[in-house]
Amino acid sequence: MRQHLRVGACVMAIATILAGCCPLTPKQPPVVPPVVPPVVPPVVPPVVPPAAVPAIGKSVASLSAQCVAGQNPAPQRFDIWNAGGGTLTYTISDNVAWLSCAPTTGTCTNERDPITVTYAATNLSPGTYSGVITITDPAASNSPQTVPVTLTVTSAGTTVPPVGPVPPEIPQVKPSPATEFISPPAELAHIFKPIYFDFDRYNIRTDAAATLRVIADYLLKTDTKRLLMIEGHCDERGTREYNLVLGEQRALSARRYLVQLGVAPDRIFTISYGEDMPADPGHNEAAWAKNRRCEFKISKD
Amino acid sequence: MKRCAGIFCLLSLCVAGTVHARLFVTITRDFAEKAVAVIVLTGEETAWSRRFLTTLSGDLASSGYLKITLAQFAADPAQAKTSCSAGELFITGSGTRARMRFSVEDTADGQELWAKSVALDENDPDESAHIASDEIILGLTGRPGIARTSIVYVVRDTPRSFRLQRIRVSSGAVSALPSFPFMVSFPRAVPGRDELLLVSYKDGWPRLARLDLNTGALATFVDEPGLSACATVSRETGEVAAVSSRSGDPEIYLFDRSGHLLKRLTHSRGIDSSPSFSPDGKHLAFVSDREGGAQVFVMNRDGFQVRRISYLSGYCTSPVWSPDGELIAYVYRGSDGYGIAVYHVARGRTVRTIPGLNCEELSWAPDSRHIAYSTSTAPSRIFVVDIYSAERRQLSPASEDAISPAWVF
Numbered sequence: 001m002r003q004h005l006r007v008g009a010c011v012m013a014i015a016t017i018l019a020g021c022c023p024l025t026p027k028q029p030p031v032v033p034p035v036v037p038p039v040v041p042p043v044v045p046p047v048v049p050p051a052a053v054p055a056i057g058k059s060v061a062s063l064s065a066q067c068v069a070g071q072n073p074a075p076q077r078f079d080i081w082n083a084g085g086g087t088l089t090y091t092i093s094d095n096v097a098w099l100s101c102a103p104t105t106g107t108c109t110n111e112r113d114p115i116t117v118t119y120a121a122t123n124l125s126p127g128t129y130s131g132v133i134t135i136t137d138p139a140a141s142n143s144p145q146t147v148p149v150t151l152t153v154t155s156a157g158t159t160v161p162p163v164g165p166v167p168p169e170i171p172q173v174k175p176s177p178a179t180e181f182i183s184p185p186a187e188l189a190h191i192f193k194p195i196y197f198d199f200d201r202y203n204i205r206t207d208a209a210a211t212l213r214v215i216a217d218y219l220l221k222t223d224t225k226r227l228l229m230i231e232g233h234c235d236e237r238g239t240r241e242y243n244l245v246l247g248e249q250r251a252l253s254a255r256r257y258l259v260q261l262g263v264a265p266d267r268i269f270t271i272s273y274g275e276d277m278p279a280d281p282g283h284n285e286a287a288w289a290k291n292r293r294c295e296f297k298i299s300k301d
Numbered sequence: 302m303k304r305c306a307g308i309f310c311l312l313s314l315c316v317a318g319t320v321h322a323r324l325f326v327t328i329t330r331d332f333a334e335k336a337v338a339v340i341v342l343t344g345e346e347t348a349w350s351r352r353f354l355t356t357l358s359g360d361l362a363s364s365g366y367l368k369i370t371l372a373q374f375a376a377d378p379a380q381a382k383t384s385c386s387a388g389e390l391f392i393t394g395s396g397t398r399a400r401m402r403f404s405v406e407d408t409a410d411g412q413e414l415w416a417k418s419v420a421l422d423e424n425d426p427d428e429s430a431h432i433a434s435d436e437i438i439l440g441l442t443g444r445p446g447i448a449r450t451s452i453v454y455v456v457r458d459t460p461r462s463f464r465l466q467r468i469r470v471s472s473g474a475v476s477a478l479p480s481f482p483f484m485v486s487f488p489r490a491v492p493g494r495d496e497l498l499l500v501s502y503k504d505g506w507p508r509l510a511r512l513d514l515n516t517g518a519l520a521t522f523v524d525e526p527g528l529s530a531c532a533t534v535s536r537e538t539g540e541v542a543a544v545s546s547r548s549g550d551p552e553i554y555l556f557d558r559s560g561h562l563l564k565r566l567t568h569s570r571g572i573d574s575s576p577s578f579s580p581d582g583k584h585l586a587f588v589s590d591r592e593g594g595a596q597v598f599v600m601n602r603d604g605f606q607v608r609r610i611s612y613l614s615g616y617c618t619s620p621v622w623s624p625d626g627e628l629i630a631y632v633y634r635g636s637d638g639y640g641i642a643v644y645h646v647a648r649g650r651t652v653r654t655i656p657g658l659n660c661e662e663l664s665w666a667p668d669s670r671h672i673a674y675s676t677s678t679a680p681s682r683i684f685v686v687d688i689y690s691a692e693r694r695q696l697s698p699a700s701e702d703a704i705s706p707a708w709v710f
Contacts, residue, residue, distance in 0.1 A: 059568060077548070079568060110605070112568070170549040172527035177504075200594070200616070202572075239632055239639070239661040239677065240704065241487060241531055242588060242595055242618045244500070244507065245544055245551045245574040248528040252549060270546070271506055272528055276484065277460065283678075 052085025056135050056145045059112075063133075065119055066152035066262065074170045074265040076117045078147065080135060082108040089137055096131035098124060099149055121151060170256060170265045181229040181269075181297035191218050192296040194279075195254060196289065200238065202249040204257050208294075212254060215296065216261035227299035228263075230254050232272040233279070235288035240275060247272035254294045333689040335365070338390040338405075340372040341381040349398060350374070353426040353433075360434030360448040360471050361392075365670055365687040366441065382408065390414070392437065398423035403437055415440035431471050438668070444625070445667040447471070451709045452664070452673050453478065453488050453497060454683050457702040465497075465512075467709070468696055470666075470685065475698070479517040487662075488512070489532050490709045491539075497707070498522055498532040498541065509543055509560070522560040531575050536624075537582030542566065544574050553587055555602070566604035577622045577629070579646075586610070586620035586629050597631045597644075610644050613651060617642070619661055623669040624710075630663050630672055630688070639677055643688055655691050660684070664708045673706040 058080055065073035082088035088108040092101045098120050106113050117133070133147040184192040192215060195208035204212065219226060232251030234243040251270035259265045280287035338361065342354050358372040367390070375381035378393050385391050391406040396418070404416035419436050421429035428449075435446030448471040456464050464480030465488065481503070488499040491511075501510035501519060509523040509532055523529040527546035531553075534541050539558040544551050548565075553573050555563040567573040569591040576587040586599050597611035597620045611617035616634040623630065629644040633654070640656035641663065660674040672688060673696070675681045683697035683706045697703035 110603070112604075114565070172547055172549055174526040236678070238616070239618045240675075241575055241662065242572075244486075244530055245528070245572050248507075248546050248551055249572050252546060252551075256549070265549075270527065273484075276486075 053141045054082050054086045054088035054108075054137060054139055055084030055141045056088060056090065056137060056143060057081040057083035058135065058145055058147065060147060062148045062150070063117060064150040064152070066260065070122055071264055072121050073119045073151065074259060075119070077169055077171070078115055078117070079112040080106070080108060080115055081112040082110070084141055086139075088140060090140075091136050092133060093136075094131055094133050094149075096129070096149075098129065098151065099131045099133070101133060117149070119151060124151075170259050172270065173266045175227065175229075175269050179227060180300040181227070182300050184296065184298050188218075188298070191215060192298065194293045194295050197250055197292040197294075199235070199288070199292065200246070202246065202253045204253055208254070209257065212257050213261060216258050216263050219258070219263050219267065220261075227267050227269070228258070229269045229271060229297040229299075231277075231295045231297065232270065233277060233291055233293050233295070234275045235291040236275050236278065236283070237288065238275065244272050244274035247274045250292075250294055335368040335690075336390050337386070337388070338367045338369055338392055339381075339385050340369060340392045340394070341375045341378055342373075343375060343378055343393065343395040344397075346374045349426045353430050356427045356430035356471075357394075357433055360430055360446070361437065363448070363471065364434065364438045364446060364668075365690060365692070366438060382406075394433065398426075398429070401433065403433060405437065405441060427472060434471075442668075444669065445710075447666045447668050447671060450667060452683065452685075452696065452706050453490065453709050454675070454697065454706045455486055455488065455704050457681075457704060466701075466703075468683075470696070473696065478514065479512065479519070481519075485510075486705045487530065487532070488705055488707045489534055490707050491534050492536045498534065500530045509541075511560075523556060523562075524560065525562065533576045533578045533585070535578040535582035536580055537578075540578075540582065542576040542578060542585055544576070553585070553604075564604070566600065566602075568604075575619055577620050579622045580624055580626045584622075586622055586631075588618045588620065597629070599629070610649075611642070611651070613642050613654070619663050621663045621665055621672075623665050624667050625669040628669060628688075630665065632661050632663065641672060641674070641686065641688065653688060655686060655688065658684070658686065658693070660686075662705050664706050666708050667710040673708050675704045675706055 058078060060078040063076055065076060080090060090106055092104045094101060100118050102116050129151040131149045133149060134144050136144040193211050195211050230251040232247030234247050248270060251272060255268045255270055258268055278291040280290040340358055342350060354372050358369045361367045362369045382391050385408045388409045391408050394401045394403045396402050398421060400418060400420050402418045405414045407414055417436055417440060419433055421432055431448035434448040438446035450470050451467045452470060453465060453467050456466055461482060463485045465478035467476045467478055484502040486500050488497040491498060495514040497512045498509055499512060500507050503519060507528050507530055508521055509529040511520050511522040523543060525545050525547040529543055529545045531544040532541050541556040542553055543556060545554050551572050551574060552565055553567045553576050554565050557563055569589055572590045574588045576585045578585055583602050584599055586597060588595050589598050594615045595618050596609055597617050598607055598609050600607040611631060613633040614635055618632050620629050620631040627646055631642050632639050633642045635656050637657040638659050639661060640654055640658050641660060642651050643653040645652040659676050661677045662675045664673045670687060671685050673683060673685050675683055680702035681704045682695055683703045684693050684695050686693035
């Protein structure tokens with residue numbers, strides 16, 4: 001530490017000399033610099049910056065949604081921002097009745113504006129529908145920008161294979177406080193089987209997809225009012241806090257897949273227990289493989 | 302050189318404490334080097350003063366900055382100083398149980414580096430020693446001492462029985478905080494208030510809750526659908542950044558000090574987690590798997606200017622920004638398990654690693670030198686490690702399954 005202080009002293013002293021406020025050798029006469037006439041800088045005309053031109057930025061290239069006939073898909077969201085300079089003053093429009101965006105106008109400088117896309121599909125017959133969202137700002141360098149939207153309405157009572165890309169985000173809803181979730185009874189255990197994940201992953205594996213199709217089929221055809229809670233779990237590897245979020249993401253992956261299969265998102269809830277509720281207390285790969293899972297609870301009658 | 306040291310000390314005493322700290326910390330290259338010191342108390346040797354001296358010696362050694370070779374009483378400090386080798390620090394204390402004057406002298410040149418009259422707790426020699434130790438460390442380094450600080454952590458008694466405890470870092474004395482018949486974890490101190498933010502399963506769902514440490518009352522803090530967790534509180538603004546899955550994707554949001562949502566900060570597909578505010582509240586370190594695996598990133602408070610800072614391994618998590626703002630510690634997975642990496646913000650690179658700690662859930666001490674962590678295999682323990690010397694000591698009792706340490710200061 002003493003050496004540290006001495007190093008500090010040197011640095012301080014050098015800094016003091018450079019600052020010129022307290023020379024270390026005050027008895028020496030100060031060095032008077034020669035008198036130099038001041039240099040007058042030439043007059044330079046002010047530089048006029050080019051006008052800041054806004055540009056439309058958007059977080060999605062396209063949107064797709066699907067639902068069972070008589071239902072509405074979950075609302076979706078994308079962001080708009082100003083990818084250029086100045087201020088973006090945008091207007092949003094669409095060309096079909098089953099599609100609406102909110103808000104329809106706004107301004108952006110440095111922030112991102114969330115745009116909520118809602119669907120009114122309850123009166124649509126099974127089929128595939130197309131629409132376009134148009135974002136305009138006459139002052140923007142890249143106006144207009146469009147977001148094609150594909151809506152697939154399927155017949156009720158059919159098993160729906162995944163169609164198109166997974167929706168980017170499916171907002172969560174709160175369950176009613178009175179809703180109680182229980183383990184499925186023994187006669188339903190073959191339907192609500194746990195699904196498993198690879199290490200540090202949350203994508204749906206082929207074996208898990210098959211299980212989720214069975215669950216979706218049951219919820220869409222047999223027990224159409226039943227609510228589902230998906231519990232996400234992790235093995236003990238990984239850090240505890242990250243595992244809490246990873247468990248949630250696993251449950252959300254399963255939820256997204258079920259929604260993609262036609263189950264209404266407001267019937268599905270997620271919860272994460274991270275690594276804190278292992279199915280197998282062992283500390284080996286066999287145990288870990290059992291613990292990287294989602295389990296299913298259903299609402300009580 | 303000796304004269305320069307004296308000038309430095311005089312200047313140091315003249316400037317504000319923060320400036321002093323900045324100068325010292327900035328110019329010091331190797332904190333692992335410890336200064337050898339001797340402590341001498343003058344005055345009557347009593348049970349109180351013996352206890353005081355023993356505790357003070359332990360506190361100063363635990364600070365990480367000093368190696369105490371001798372702690373004794375002496376009627377004549379000048380005589381006692383002859384026992385010092387040249388270059389050692391000579392720490393003296395004299396006065397009453399209510400107030401003592403402490404000084405630190407560099408025996409190489411006889412210069413007094415620091416001196417101060419300190420008010421003590423005359424009824425408690427241990428507390429008095431903690432006070433004196435923190436004053437001496439602050440005077441010498443410009444950084445707060447840790448002798449009087451505490452760590453709050455969670456004890457898992459059963460899978461459905463959890464309790465919070467507070468442990469004094471210097472003495473290891475444990476005091477009980479509320480216990481719960483449901484899972485709680487990840488407590489975070491709310492600066493300036495006797496409150497913790499933590500993840501509670503009180504209502505069956507993992508939500509951020511606020512715990513009043515005086516009353517034990519637990520109230521929902523973030524009332525959003527889905528998971529809410531991983532809180533960090535800005536010391537500057539009181540704002541809270543936390544993870545919420547309300548959108549259907551775990552993202553980081555900004556909340557006001559009442560838990561109202563202010564702004565969404567991240568928009569990447571996948572996991573965004575574990576935010577940690579810089580002390581000035583202008584930046585956040587966080588974890589994201591946007592590039593394929595869990596890595597540490599930094600962004601501005603508004604969510605812009607995102608840049609990755611961890612490249613040590615394929616799994617880097619749990620970033621925590623040091624109280625002095627200069628370092629970000631994070632957990633990395635190496636060939637021998639989990640270790641701590643220390644990223645230097647100004648230098649823009651990871652400057653230190655402590656491998657093989659089997660660690661997670663990092664929490665900085667106020668001195669920006671020590672880190673509390675829990676071990677990652679059950680039963681978990683709480684340890685404190687000096688990031689410069691890599692010296693560590695277990696803090697939680699061996700009988701406890703202890704997780705989620707949070708340094709309270």
